[in-house]
Amino acid sequence: MFEKKGRTLLAKRKTLGTIKTIRTKKVRKMEGTLERHSLLQFGQFSKLSFDNRPSSSNVASSDSSELRSQLVSVDADADCGEKEFILSQDFFCTPDYITPDNQNLMNGLDIIKDHSPCPRSPVKLNTVKSKRCRQESFTLNPLNSSWSSKHRVDEQENDDIETDEIMVDKPQANQTERNGYVSQTAVALRCRAMPPPCLKNPYVMNASEISTDPFGYQRSKCASFLPSNMGGNGLSRYLTDFHEIQQIGAGHFSRVFKVLKRIDGCLYAVKCSTRKLYLDSDRRKAMMEVQALAALGFHENVVGYYNSWFENEQLYIQLELCDHSLSKKSSLKVSEREILVIMHQIAKALQFVHEKGIAHLDVKPENIYIKNGVCKLGDFGCATRLDKSLPVEEGDARYMPQEILNEDYEHLDKVDIFSLGVTVYELIRGSPLTESRNQSLNIKEGKLPLLPGHSLQLQQLLKSMMDRDPTRRPSARELLDHPMFDRIRG
Ligand SMILES: Nc1ncnc2c1ncn2[C@@H]1O[C@H](COP(=O)(O)OP(=O)(O)OP(=O)(O)O)[C@@H](O)[C@H]1O
Numbered sequence: 001m002f003e004k005k006g007r008t009l010l011a012k013r014k015t016l017g018t019i020k021t022i023r024t025k026k027v028r029k030m031e032g033t034l035e036r037h038s039l040l041q042f043g044q045f046s047k048l049s050f051d052n053r054p055s056s057s058n059v060a061s062s063d064s065s066e067l068r069s070q071l072v073s074v075d076a077d078a079d080c081g082e083k084e085f086i087l088s089q090d091f092f093c094t095p096d097y098i099t100p101d102n103q104n105l106m107n108g109l110d111i112i113k114d115h116s117p118c119p120r121s122p123v124k125l126n127t128v129k130s131k132r133c134r135q136e137s138f139t140l141n142p143l144n145s146s147w148s149s150k151h152r153v154d155e156q157e158n159d160d161i162e163t164d165e166i167m168v169d170k171p172q173a174n175q176t177e178r179n180g181y182v183s184q185t186a187v188a189l190r191c192r193a194m195p196p197p198c199l200k201n202p203y204v205m206n207a208s209e210i211s212t213d214p215f216g217y218q219r220s221k222c223a224s225f226l227p228s229n230m231g232g233n234g235l236s237r238y239l240t241d242f243h244e245i246q247q248i249g250a251g252h253f254s255r256v257f258k259v260l261k262r263i264d265g266c267l268y269a270v271k272c273s274t275r276k277l278y279l280d281s282d283r284r285k286a287m288m289e290v291q292a293l294a295a296l297g298f299h300e301n302v303v304g305y306y307n308s309w310f311e312n313e314q315l316y317i318q319l320e321l322c323d324h325s326l327s328k329k330s331s332l333k334v335s336e337r338e339i340l341v342i343m344h345q346i347a348k349a350l351q352f353v354h355e356k357g358i359a360h361l362d363v364k365p366e367n368i369y370i371k372n373g374v375c376k377l378g379d380f381g382c383a384t385r386l387d388k389s390l391p392v393e394e395g396d397a398r399y400m401p402q403e404i405l406n407e408d409y410e411h412l413d414k415v416d417i418f419s420l421g422v423t424v425y426e427l428i429r430g431s432p433l434t435e436s437r438n439q440s441l442n443i444k445e446g447k448l449p450l451l452p453g454h455s456l457q458l459q460q461l462l463k464s465m466m467d468r469d470p471t472r473r474p475s476a477r478e479l480l481d482h483p484m485f486d487r488i489r490g
């Protein structure tokens with residue numbers, strides 16, 4: 001019965017939301033314009049050499065008309081909204097696309113004299129704010145550092161003009177406010193320029209100094225918008241930053257790829273959620289894995305965490321690349337010495353994790369990786385806090401003790417010790433555990449069959465790790481102090 005319950009709980013845990021947010025026509029249209037936008041920028045503007053570009057005042061009219069005809073040819077069928085997108089000042093607000101010379105070129109094109117029926121951007125009132133975004137982006141972007149200071153000077157010189165612009169536009173903006181019109185492109189671009197939401201990491205024990213959110217106000221407008229849209233329309237961070245080599249693993253929720261990071265030339269693992277995380281609640285749940293990894297920090301026996309981001313409603317996690325998981329070894333005969341090494345290394349990982357006030361709750365061979373002969377605990381997708389301040393979502397029921405299936409969460413650290421015991425037992429058996437009721441019952445009762453070829457000392461230790469009573473199981477520290485490990489201590 002408990003096994004069934006365990007599976008049910010597991011199923012409960014594994015159920016990530018699948019409700020799809022209906023993407024409105026407006027959003028689709030916006031994506032279209034973004035694509036066109038990129039096309040214009042990369043396909044058309046790139047034809048102008050930065051080095052040879054003329055200053056704004058010297059843009060030859062022939063150049064202007066040539067560029068204009070290029071623009072027209074690309075966007076001949078664009079509707080009025082798309083024109084607005086290209087010509088609006090919002091176009092120049094995004095760090096990704098901004099080039100001050102484009103602004104000058106636009107002046108050269110004499111856009112003001114363009115009497116085509118494009119509505120003027122209603123968000124022009126925010127010129128000052130937009131300019132600040134631009135300055136920041138240039139200052140921060142190392143690729144632009146060589147001319148960012150020049151640009152800043154230019155902008156300061158143009159300050160008066162910008163102010164005048166605001167004053168002239170005011171009545172029009174008021175009218176826009178009355179109409180209640182908000183440009184979707186403006187929203188999209190503002191959000192792209194916005195930093196991602198700052199969240200309190202619930203796994204960090206003493207988080208008082210990082211509990212404030214410097215972007216709380218802005219975030220409230222864009223928080224749910226950011227994860228679903230960043231990275232779309234060809235702006236894939238994954239594809240831009242990494243070269244995918246091959247898939248190296250798959251779990252219930254994710255696929256893991258071996259990748260080469262283009263900028264540093266090093267190999268990493270990138271874990272990508274298979275389901276689209278449309279709901280905020282799903283995203284937050286998925287983010288707990290990276291929050292736990294980030295809160296933990298470095299340990300030799302914990303898989304290294306580098307980075308994470310959302311892209312196309314999926315969570316990507318850049319991790320230390322390991323050779324393979326321990327489950328590969330489950331089908332091989334492992335010597336007692338090897339068993340002791342694995343046990344000792346994972347006990348060290350657990351001691352580290354528990355000392356940080358965190359329980360892993362999904363220790364099993366598939367979640368222990370080997371790199372150059374060193375074991376690393378991975379997959380913190382079920383990690384929770386020992387003090388029960390976070391929800392408990394236990395992992396694979398085959399490795400769970402009875403108390404957790406009874407929803408008794410008093411000794412979550414001892415849950416990990418039990419799971420490590422079952423993991424080692426599986427390694428000694430040399431075949432993966434089945435979901436058979438009898439086998440599961442015996443394991444959860446701590447009734448282990450004799451393990452021929454293995455020392456009584458090891459068998460007794462395993463028995464204590466899998467004791468039905470969690471208080472009688474050794475802690476990770478006690479495990480490490482066990483005299484049996486003297487045999488492998490160097
Ligand atoms: N850093 C890594 N290096 C090498 N292989 C990895 C790494 N991370 C994961 N893998 C491989 O990918 C598999 C799936 O990864 P992981 O367990 O993290 O995914 P999951 O979807 O959370 O799994 P689960 O079904 O256990 O919840 C692992 O069993 C392992 O074989």
Ligand SMILES: [Mg+2]
Nearest residue numbers: 251366367379
């Ligand atoms: Mg896993």
